[in-house]
Amino acid sequence: MPGRVPDPGNALVPFTPEVRDPVVYTIHHGLRRPVSRLSISWSRGNCLRVSVLCQHDNISESCGDASGNSNEEIGGKVVEVKLSSEHGEIDDAHNRMIAYGSVSPFAHLQSRKNYVSMLSKMPMPSSSYHVDWLEHVMEYSKDINSLLGNPKLPPSSGIEDPKTVLKMVEEPTSLKAAWELMEIFYVDKQRQSWLPERLVDWLAGYDSLLLGTESTTVHSKLVDLQRELVNLQATEDNPKYWEGISSALAVGWLEIVVKLLRLHGSYQLDQLGNREAENGLVEAIAVLVSKMPLMRPELRDGSLGECYKTKPDFVKAWEKWRGQITKLDCSGFWVMCDHHPTKEGLKNMLQIMLGNVSGLNSATGHWMELFISHLLYVRPFNMGLEGMYNLAQKCMQSKQMFKNDSLMGLFLGILGENTEVVLAECSRAFGPWMVAHSIELLTAGNNQAEILLHEERYNLGGISMEELYRLVYAQILSSHALTSQIAPIYLASCSKQGMVLLEILLYKQAVQHNQTLLKNLEICRLYGLESISSDIMKIAGMYHWKHGRKGCGVFWLQQAQDEIRLNRIAHQLFDFVGKSISDESFKRWEGLIELLGSETRTAGGLEFLHKYRDFKKSLQQIQGGKVTDATRQAVDSLMLLMKNPSTPQRFWLPLLHDSLKLISWPGRPLLNVAQTNVLLIKLQGLSFARLQPNFSEVDLPPHALSSVRLALATNLGRAILEE
């Protein structure tokens, strides 16, 4: 049955159900008294809020002081804990910069993907699609890569200090190093045949990151040497000088090797005469190093070596170069070299170039450096990933290094062609951003990875791993106010569950600030989330309505098309009928009717309210005892209201009571006989209705009915006389 706890041997993902020990966080609440209770609540994204409540002291001793707020003791603390596993080497601001910067490449690639999948449904030859797609991914990868830090090689300046062998550039980050590794292996298929050289370049950029393990690295050795060079006179007497040169040579940093060689004392003008043979050997090796054949399409700016694009050309050049080395090794000039450290150092260099394993081993520190030196000098011709993996294992053994940091774990995962390990390393070491974005690299042109990552799994709630990682990343984005606005873009790329999560996210946004409210409604509109949009407007409407901004409340409820609440509001407006209200509140009341009135479909009672408003308005305009248009208007309105069947019976008396000054108009009567009769009949009906048990009495003075009756009777008499 699906859903059962899977047997690890029979798992969907051939990946041991690795259950790591829980991460332990500590919350410092700073409370002195013992804790009695914890209360938790999820804030946005992956922020958890914990209320730590103290045990109560004996109540009797403190209850006397109820008002003393100032010296009130703290009874608890609320703390917010952010549970993200963002990469520690990058600060928050830079992380956000990366998050923002990666939105557009990601979105661009997704839209291309959608376009391609649309095309693939059409009957069209799609042979070039694969190549094109890799190009798109490559473009994406380059865009993302550029966000992770500056190019690792600084522009070479014209004037250089001859003693500066190692250029200090911005500290590289392992995040960038990891991204580049994945780019090299998964996307850059065009340059796959020059893979070893690409790895040499990679190491040149990131060797300093390998520090911190148990050995020194070539980079750290050269940094030390650089420091000493400034004060060193006869460099060639210092064993560190030769160590540095051979280490740099072992990992293929040819420019540094040549530069260091040229610092050799025999180049100095006063020495040249008596150290001619020695200098000749140094120079010969410098030339050999600078002519080293490399299988790569082009050289980096200012770098040495000779490049060959194709394997046959390279092999030919390689044989020739090796021949020259062997020849030099056997040369008679060595006898004439008196300076022992130079002779030793140069001979050692030759051994490295000839691929002597023990020479390489002692020249390198980290196993990765040994690995690269093997690629350069022992097995310079291409090998497959499996061969590389075996070589890496061998290098680890000979360096006795078995514990790997995140970068090396990732490297081994790539060489081992194990997508799960790669993902696990990315997730563990570099966090959700890396996983969500590097999946594009992993799946580019790799069917196995694509199946693994795109397969929908019951265990994951019916989504693919790709979608899961995007959801996780979007959740992390949503936990910070500055990044929560880009979460929708990632959620939109999650076809199955993204929209519902976006709805939840939008529902949890506060509505009281208009700007954020409008922004959220715009997101709803963009993604066609009508129901949540109406929920948000409902919440906003109620918020304003309850907080005294009635007009604003009605506006949002209308936007939400919330018939139920609008009807209730219309009914509330009836409460004003018959009340003597101030000008101010009449205006407010009138405004509300105006607002509600623009929607004709609401409450049938609205028709009454509109007429009542007209009546009330003309009543207010009546001044003194002169008969004006307003007076006539008021009488007409009264009659209309009283004749209209939609006027609720409970308002008859209030209406008539309101009209007392019309009915008992000084001078000639305003209402004729027929009109007065209509009103009298209504009044009669009302008197009968009062005898019914369910009649609800209106809030009017007790003599209201009798005074209306008296006024009407008087008016009738006067009207009869008039006619």
Place this chain on the structure above:
Amino acid sequence: MEKSLISLGERTNCSSWNYCGQRLATGSIDGTLSIFDSPEPDSSAFTCTSKSKVHEASVEKVIWVPPEYGDAVACICTDGTFSLWEEVEEDGQSLKWKLCKCFERTAAVVLDLQFGISISNLRMVVAYSDGHVKVYELLDPLELNKWQLQAEFQNVIDSISGFQKPSCLSASISWSHQRSESFQSSFVLGFNSDLPQFNSSKVWEFDEAHQRWLPVAELALPGDKGDQVYAVAWAPNIGRPYEIVAVATNKGIAIWHLGLNPDTDGRLSVDKVALLSGHEDEVWQMEWDMSGMTLATTGSDGVVRLWQSNLNGVWHEQATLESTP
């Protein structure tokens, strides 16, 4: 890593955040309801903006009313009463928290209360210490004082058990998060009582056709039905083909999968996929994150634990939060 947001007043007994996490309501043992607000959106500076005496007895639990019904809370007090308070501005006066409704005291004490939104209505489920459950319905969406008792039943499946009178120490209710029109409103409820048949968590669903509440699933294996339930939590479902409900009993925290479609008897299929142990004793509270992927729990061991399922569907403790002075 942690950021301090608020210092709570002395004798604070319970706390609860509103839907958007910008207001905190706390209740204290002297019967005061305090509200903390942050003036700016996304600010982490909170100040106490209101203090109201809601009752003589201690406030045990504060529960926010869904925001579609304004800014309001329900306060459950130790003497077994509960009342609704809302923030309103009336007649041009400044904003004030005022009492909208005080529910009359009954012989039984209120243990838990939760609000659920059905298609167009607000419902409130209240669990009492005598094993009874009352469902109230709001009559007017603008007024939180007009409630109608819609149903009253006991948390048992067979009617015979209903004749017994249990004595319950605590109860836990959690509504399903489904809000679309095709889903009936449902909630899960479990008791910690002295009568086994009342304890096990049952999923109650409203049968619109017959206007009644029906138990559609029982989240306990045959041998565990009498286990005292400390807390239940229904996970948000962002598109899984099943629902997830966490149930904490004296045996640990069980994770249940609940089928979406009922069988011919109207029952939902249930599957216990994990039993998690970590909190040694009682579990106080369980909260799912917004995607329903991580469960946060607290218990009498004073530790917050976070639980997740890995790619193979194996549930495990992902993180532990220990508090120190």
